[in-house]
Amino acid sequence: MGQPSCCCCTFLLLLSVTLCRGQRLNADDGRSSCSRCNLQLFCNCSHSRFMHVPLVTDRALALDLSFNNITVVTDDDLAGHRLLRVLDLRGNSLSVIHPSAFDSLWSLEELDLSNNQLPALNHSWFRKLEALQRLNLLNNPYRYLGSPSVFYGLIRLRRLAFGGPALEELRRGDLCGVTQLEELTVHGNNLSSYDSGALADIWPLGRVTLSLHGPFLTNVPLASAVLADVSYPETSVILKDLHLIGNLSVQPLRESARGRVRSLSLQNLSISDEALVGFLVVSDGMPLTTLSVDGLTLTGEGRLEHASWTDHRSMDEFFVRKLVVLDIFKFVMTAKMNFLLQYQRKLSFIDSKLFLFSCQTIQLMVSVQYLDLSDNLLTDLTLGCMLCEKDGLLKDLRVLNMSGNILKSLSTVSRLVAKLTKLTHLDISRNSYSFMPSSCSWPSTLRFLNISRAKLTTISPCLPTSLEVLDLNNNDLSAFTLPLPALRELYLSGNKFLRLPSGKLFPNLQTLTIQSNTLNTFGHSDLRSYRRLQTLQAGQNKFICSCDFVTFLRSQFKGDGDVKLTDEGDSYVCDSPLYLQGEPVGRVRLSVVVCQRVLFVSLSCGLALFVWILICVLLWKLHTFWYLKMTWAWLKAKRSSKVRRRRKAKESSEALLSFDAFVSYSERDAGWVENFLVPELEEPSGTDSDDMRSPQPLTLCLHKRDFIPGQWIVDNIMSAIERSRRTIFVLSENFVQSDWCRYELDFSHFWLFDAGGDAAILILLEPLAKDNVPKRFCKLRKLMSSTTYLEWPQEEERREEFWRSLRSALKGEDEEDS
Numbered sequence: 149m150g151q152p153s154c155c156c157c158t159f160l161l162l163l164s165v166t167l168c169r170g171q172r173l174n175a176d177d178g179r180s181s182c183s184r185c186n187l188q189l190f191c192n193c194s195h196s197r198f199m200h201v202p203l204v205t206d207r208a209l210a211l212d213l214s215f216n217n218i219t220v221v222t223d224d225d226l227a228g229h230r231l232l233r234v235l236d237l238r239g240n241s242l243s244v245i246h247p248s249a250f251d252s253l254w255s256l257e258e259l260d261l262s263n264n265q266l267p268a269l270n271h272s273w274f275r276k277l278e279a280l281q282r283l284n285l286l287n288n289p290y291r292y293l294g295s296p297s298v299f300y301g302l303i304r305l306r307r308l309a310f311g312g313p314a315l316e317e318l319r320r321g322d323l324c325g326v327t328q329l330e331e332l333t334v335h336g337n338n339l340s341s342y343d344s345g346a347l348a349d350i351w352p353l354g355r356v357t358l359s360l361h362g363p364f365l366t367n368v369p370l371a372s373a374v375l376a377d378v379s380y381p382e383t384s385v386i387l388k389d390l391h392l393i394g395n396l397s398v399q400p401l402r403e404s405a406r407g408r409v410r411s412l413s414l415q416n417l418s419i420s421d422e423a424l425v426g427f428l429v430v431s432d433g434m435p436l437t438t439l440s441v442d443g444l445t446l447t448g449e450g451r452l453e454h455a456s457w458t459d460h461r462s463m464d465e466f467f468v469r470k471l472v473v474l475d476i477f478k479f480v481m482t483a484k485m486n487f488l489l490q491y492q493r494k495l496s497f498i499d500s501k502l503f504l505f506s507c508q509t510i511q512l513m514v515s516v517q518y519l520d521l522s523d524n525l526l527t528d529l530t531l532g533c534m535l536c537e538k539d540g541l542l543k544d545l546r547v548l549n550m551s552g553n554i555l556k557s558l559s560t561v562s563r564l565v566a567k568l569t570k571l572t573h574l575d576i577s578r579n580s581y582s583f584m585p586s587s588c589s590w591p592s593t594l595r596f597l598n599i600s601r602a603k604l605t606t607i608s609p610c611l612p613t614s615l616e617v618l619d620l621n622n623n624d625l626s627a628f629t630l631p632l633p634a635l636r637e638l639y640l641s642g643n644k645f646l647r648l649p650s651g652k653l654f655p656n657l658q659t660l661t662i663q664s665n666t667l668n669t670f671g672h673s674d675l676r677s678y679r680r681l682q683t684l685q686a687g688q689n690k691f692i693c694s695c696d697f698v699t700f701l702r703s704q705f706k707g708d709g710d711v712k713l714t715d716e717g718d719s720y721v722c723d724s725p726l727y728l729q730g731e732p733v734g735r736v737r738l739s740v741v742v743c744q745r746v747l748f749v750s751l752s753c754g755l756a757l758f759v760w761i762l763i764c765v766l767l768w769k770l771h772t773f774w775y776l777k778m779t780w781a782w783l784k785a786k787r788s789s790k791v792r793r794r795r796k797a798k799e800s801s802e803a804l805l806s807f808d809a810f811v812s813y814s815e816r817d818a819g820w821v822e823n824f825l826v827p828e829l830e831e832p833s834g835t836d837s838d839d840m841r842s843p844q845p846l847t848l849c850l851h852k853r854d855f856i857p858g859q860w861i862v863d864n865i866m867s868a869i870e871r872s873r874r875t876i877f878v879l880s881e882n883f884v885q886s887d888w889c890r891y892e893l894d895f896s897h898f899w900l901f902d903a904g905g906d907a908a909i910l911i912l913l914e915p916l917a918k919d920n921v922p923k924r925f926c927k928l929r930k931l932m933s934s935t936t937y938l939e940w941p942q943e944e945e946r947r948e949e950f951w952r953s954l955r956s957a958l959k960g961e962d963e964e965d966s
């Protein structure tokens with residue numbers, strides 16, 4: 149009994165231990181996850197203090213893990229990321245990467261491992277990355293690349309960067325497998341050992357960037373060997389952070405000259421006079437076409453006379469930015485500089501605190517077509533000195549860029565450049581122009597004028613009509629009234645325009661930019677005035693989102709119309725009405741009530757009218773008016789009858805019955821009444837009767853004859869009925885279907901005929917079914933069903949019978965009464 153239970157216990161114990169361990173492992177392994185992925189499956193997990201590679205969806209195409217605290221990449225951290233194209237791990241504290249950590253990244257095209265703590269590179273990392281095109285290994289503490297070559301097998305590699313402050317040696321074969329590159333970057337500031345030819349197998353090579361600060365200073369043969377390996381005519385050579393002091397330190401550049409490098413770029417260069425002369429000597433006759441120095445510190449005095457014999461005729465372009473002369477007071481530039489300046493077609497001296505070029509120096513620049521003096525300290529005065537009255541000065545100049553200086557007077561600059569007879573482009577943006585004189589003189593060739601970022605408030609005919617491109621962005625303009633017939637592009641962003649300028653001024657305008665103004669609206673008619681306009685940018689304005697505007701803009705976004713809105717749809721934002729403020733116009737939905745106000749009002753009015761008419765028709769159909777009128781008449785008649793009766797009662801107790809019968813009939817049946825009824829009853833002739841006893845004449849009340857004229861008809865009827873013993877109704881189709889007046893009359897009869905069936909005698913002139921009587925004559929219908937009626941016979945012989953019945957009906961009652 150003890151054994152099985154013990155077994156059971158052991159099993160349970162094991163199970164619980166396993167479970168516990170599973171949990172702990174999970175907790176231990178508990179990798180945080182990152183779900184900041186956008187629709188393009190770019191997952192941005194940078195700056196998140198991850199200590200490990202977080203869990204990210206397998207479908208991610210790009211994974212940015214830069215600037216975290218990841219120290220290790222294990223073999224299954226990135227397992228399953230077969231689709232990943234970009235992996236960015238720079239700026240972590242990576243020191244360990246498992247040899248097969250990247251094995252599943254078959255699609256990886258870009259890998260950045262820079263700025264980490266990798267003490268050594270392992271060739272196993274990259275062995276499966278056949279799709280890799282860009283690899284950055286900069287600034288890790290590895291001292292050498294190691295063999296076998298870590299890049300072996302990266303057949304698609306096009307951009308490679310390696311090295312750092314710790315890199316000490318480059319061996320032959322270290323770059324084995326790297327054949328052709330668009331870009332190679334080597335940081336070798338502390339390089340102390342280089343096998344000649346280590347970089348020589350890379351060809352073609354588009355661009356090489358070398359940081360060889362240390363070797364240039366201390367190990368000239370090494371620097372020379374490196375440069376010799378990467379200098380080809382079609383390769384752009386970029387050298388960073390050089391500090392060149394003596395003649396010796398420039399000797400490595402001899403290798404570039406030997407390699408016939410055509411484009412040399414120096415970034416962050418500090419150079420002494422001696423080194424400068426040395427450089428000019430080294431590059432003497434070199435086919436260098438472009439020399440660019442970005443960040444140039446001159447430590448000497450500018451004494452270049454020892455190099456004045458050198459030949460730089462191939463140098464087409466010379467570019468200097470951020471020139472600093474350390475000792476400006478000793479700096480003289482004594483040499484005749486024409487050996488240097490007469491050949492370039494493109495000259496740039498940018499952001500160098502230049503306030504003056506002497507007229508003589510400018511005179512040397514005989515070939516220059518493009519002169520960029522932007523971001524300096526030129527003033528109207530010094531510009532006047534530079535562009536002095538000398539014949540042929542800058543005679544080939546096409547483009548003059550003086551953006552970002554402290555020029556103030558447009559008339560001065562226009563007068564000075566007017567002598568440049570080939571000038572087409574003038575950039576005087578970011579200066580202090582605040583006033584435009586009424587007329588200016590410009591070169592007739594001027595096509596392009598940039599006066600953006602000034603303080604202009606008005607436009608004047610100072611602007612030349614030859615302009616094709618005019619940039620007036622970021623001024624204080626609010627109106628444009630000058631016709632510029634040749635203008636193709638006009639930039640007016642950042643001004644104070646309330647409406648689009650009239651298109652009639654610019655018959656050739658193709659591009660208009662008017663963002664960030666105070667435009668309230670624009671529409672089809674505005675655009676139609678521009679005959680050639682193709683693109684328009686008008687976002688970031690103070691739009692009033694009226695219906696017309698919203699509809700117009702939507703159709704523009706859809707591509708209706710000839711003009712394309714090329715800025716982002718979301719930059720068109722409503723400023724008013726208040727409830728739409730900040731809403732992108734494209735997303736605004738305005739209701740029909742707001743948009744079709746006139747239509748809506750007229751529609752609802754129309755609808756109301758229609759309903760009203762419908763109700764009226766309905767009431768008319770249901771004879772409501774008739775009923776109302778009749779009820780009113782009845783009430784009125786009732787009252788006057790009561791009054792009458794009271795008066796009568798006062799006069800005599802006996803009611804005076806003056807008629808035997810009141811005859812009610814339709815006007816159309818008047819013939820019958822007058823021709824038959826009246827003669828028969830009022831003047832009876834004994835002759836036509838066999839009855840010996842001639843019937844007594846009866847008195848009839850006929851409305852035509854006996855009603856008191858001037859009295860209200862209903863009153864007349866009331867009193868007639870009251871004064872008559874009987875009421876005879878002559879019924880026919882005419883009676884029930886006849887005109888309205890008669891209806892009222894007859895209705896009144898029935899209504900007033902309180903006595904009911906016994907006082908009424910109905911005569912039917914023609915057969916009349918009770919069902920043919922309209923429903924609203926309910927009294928008549930009732931009478932017809934309760935009272936027997938006499939029918940007027942068509943046959944002559946039966947008429948005697950009829951009269952007798954009628955008379956007896958009239959009389960019979962009489963007898964009963966008496």
Ligand SMILES: *[C@@H]1O[C@H](CO)[C@@H](O)[C@H](O)[C@H]1NC(C)=O
Nearest residue numbers: 197199215216217239240241
């Ligand atoms: C993460 O790294 C940053 C700098 O990269 C450091 O300042 C911070 O202390 C590190 N945090 C942790 C938790 O290691």
Ligand SMILES: *[C@@H]1O[C@H](CO)[C@@H](O)[C@H](O)[C@H]1NC(C)=O
Nearest residue numbers: 312313314315316338339340
């Ligand atoms: C530069 O190299 C020397 C040895 O050649 C080494 O001692 C020194 O630490 C290196 N400098 C840096 C910043 O790694």
Ligand SMILES: *[C@@H]1O[C@H](CO)[C@@H](O)[C@H](O)[C@H]1NC(C)=O
Nearest residue numbers: 361388389390391416417418
């Ligand atoms: C320029 O180069 C010097 C070495 O010559 C270096 O110390 C400095 O940090 C560099 N400056 C920049 C902005 O890279």
Ligand SMILES: *[C@@H]1O[C@H](CO)[C@@H](O)[C@H](O)[C@H]1NC(C)=O
Nearest residue numbers: 395396399422425426429454
């Ligand atoms: C600079 O050095 C080169 C070779 O080392 C030499 O031929 C040349 O004369 C030197 N130039 C000057 C100005 O010392």
Ligand SMILES: *[C@@H]1O[C@H](CO)[C@@H](O)[C@H](O)[C@H]1NC(C)=O
Nearest residue numbers: 520522547549550551573575
């Ligand atoms: C002039 O220089 C400025 C600033 O460097 C630049 O933005 C502009 O494009 C240049 N103009 C021309 C016409 O090259």
Ligand SMILES: *[C@@H]1O[C@H](CO)[C@@H](O)[C@H](O)[C@H]1NC(C)=O
Nearest residue numbers: 551575577578598600601619
């Ligand atoms: C005009 O100058 C500004 C500032 O230098 C520049 O940003 C802009 O691109 C120039 N305009 C044109 C049309 O080149």
